[in-house]
Amino acid sequence: MRLQASAASYHCLSRNQRKVFRVEHGRSLDLWRGTALSRPLLAARLITVGDHEYLCAIHRGDSFLKRDPRTTKRHYTIYKWSGFGFHGVIDDVALQRCREL
Numbered sequence: 001m002r003l004q005a006s007a008a009s010y011h012c013l014s015r016n017q018r019k020v021f022r023v024e025h026g027r028s029l030d031l032w033r034g035t036a037l038s039r040p041l042l043a044a045r046l047i048t049v050g051d052h053e054y055l056c057a058i059h060r061g062d063s064f065l066k067r068d069p070r071t072t073k074r075h076y077t078i079y080k081w082s083g084f085g086f087h088g089v090i091d092d093v094a095l096q097r098c099r100e101l
Contacts, residue, residue, distance in 0.1 A: 039063050039075055045101060049094040055079040055086060056098035 039059035047056045061073020078094045079086035 042074070047094060047097055049091060049097060052080070052091070052094070054089060054091065054094050055081070056094070056101060058098075
């Protein structure tokens with residue numbers, strides 16, 4: 001995973017975007033761009049709970065389908081790296097720690 005400063009096509013701001021990519025025929029191909037399928041990603045941080053390392057993701061309370069950039073609602077989600085991408089995890093202790101960040 002790497003952080004790359006780039007302007008997203010939906011706004012004019014330059015931001016660090018989390019990306020997972022592979023190199024094929026001398027070109028990099030994006031595999032994951034650090035956004036949720038349904039909610040905009042505000043921040044993410046790796047946390048350790050017991051023997052597990054998780055990604056704590058803080059999503060904006062709106063969705064890509066029904067945008068409200070002014071919302072103050074937040075959704076906290078715990079993900080685990082599966083070797084190719086992230087999948088959601090139910091872990092109450094990790095979720096509580098994520099909410100306290």
